[in-house]
Amino acid sequence: MSDIEIRGAVASDDRALAELDRRTWSPVHAVMPEPAPGTPFFDAAHPVDEVLVAERGGRIVGYVRLARAYGDLACAEHVRQIRGLAVAPDERRRGVARALVDAACARAAREGARRVALRVLGGNTAARRLYESAGFTVEGVLPGEFFLDGRYVDDVLMGRSLP
Incomplete structure (x- = not known):
């Protein structure tokens, strides 16, 4: 794990992150449709400053998107929300996802x-x-909140306090 570097994303990461997003898309974890080839990763609703990337040997192997849970709502500025996490298939079970979650919380x-x-x-x-x-x-659990891949799927709400 020590050879993994976590850093803030930069605009030039767009193509690599978009490709990673397409390679890892699955109805097991995604409610949005599969991204089409050529779809940019960053846009006005998904800015570069919300993303941390994991690199191994100079190659992007994962990302986590961390945003303000309620935008600019002052009474909730103390809450952040993880809005996406992906790890390259060949890097799974090697500590990348945990490193990204820990980095997002930090x-x-x-x-x-x-x-x-x-x-x-x-x-x-x-x-x-x-x-x-x-x-x-x-x-919390929202039972049957989504209809994906021919079946109803629960939406599970999770959270943790920070020190």
Whole structure:
């Protein structure tokens, strides 16, 4: 794991992140349609400053998107939300996802946040185990919230306090 570098994304990461997003898309974890080839990763709704990337040997192998949970709403500026996490298939089970989650929580704390929240699909047991191992707990479940790949899927709300 020590050969993984976590850093803030830069605009020139767009193509590599868009390709990673397409390679890792699955109805097991995504509610949005599969990204089309050529779709940029960054746009007005998904700015570069919300993304941390993981690199190994100069290659982007994962990312996490961390945003203010409620935009500029002053009464909730202490809450951040993980809005996306992906790891290259050949890098899974090597500590990349955990390093990204830990880095996102550390960044949120540096920004003055007191809590981090996220949403994960009920059937995504690998992600749920990852988040639980990083201190997140289930705070609610929206049963059958999404109809994906021919079935209804729960939306699981998770969160954790920051020191």
